[in-house]
Amino acid sequence: MSHTHDEVQGFLPLPAATLHILMALAEGDRHGYAIIQDVAERTGGRLRLSPGTLYRSVQRMLDQGLITEPRTRPAPELDDERRRYYRLTSLGMAVARAEAGRLEDLVRMARATGLVPRKA
């Protein structure tokens, strides 16, 4: 289950919401509403994914194969029937890593200009 450089690179640059969703799913399977909360929490409330952005991003990511909808649902007794859960694919992980690398390059370039101090 390996992915070619071009196959992964073709997704970049990743839409902002997509990277956040991938990061939220890195810890485990989550449903849509939980992803919104997770992103808000992780960003200290600075990024609040709107429902429109979240559900359209999720649909696109399913189509692209970055995430899947697993058959098994966690904790049936605590479950909410309405929920739809999502899981990272190996392609999704590879794409997230590639995007993070791209962002690192960007930060490195910014530092190289001398415009940006090397730490805050």
Next chain:
Amino acid sequence: MSHTHDEVQGFLPLPAATLHILMALAEGDRHGYAIIQDVAERTGGRLRLSPGTLYRSVQRMLDQGLITEPRTRPAPELDDERRRYYRLTSLGMAVARAEAGRLEDLVRMARATGLVPRKA
């Protein structure tokens, strides 16, 4: 010539082209076409700003006060009359630093998920 946190933060997230233009101008005054070349060079040819993106971004940045058009033109004997030169403002620098910081936070978050290794 200081800028408030909110004044600067209000520009974020910065459009991709805008950050690249700010980085290109960090080294000194440049005209539009030179910015396109500079960005292509710095990114190893991976990002080629289209004319549409470049000139619209520049116009927006002038309106926002991130850059200015200096009166003095460099090297009059080597100059091309058609060129329009642009220069970073202190606001532009502050905004570029803030955006770089935002990207760093993003990379840090990606690392924290364990999804992204800490160096390549």
Next chain:
DNA sequence: TGCGCATATATCCAGCGTGGATATATTGGC
């Protein structure tokens, strides 16, 4: 001389990603 390419700026269109509003339905607290 004339052709094409690089230089240089500017405008237009179509496409995509986003926020916000709206809709629908269920659950829990007061």
Next chain:
DNA sequence: GCCAATATATCCACGCTGGATATATGCGCA
């Protein structure tokens, strides 16, 4: 019984982008 939170889904308007197009000058080369 009412409102807020939970949960998903769709629609509209806006902003950013690439690519095409337009215009004009300068340079190399056949």
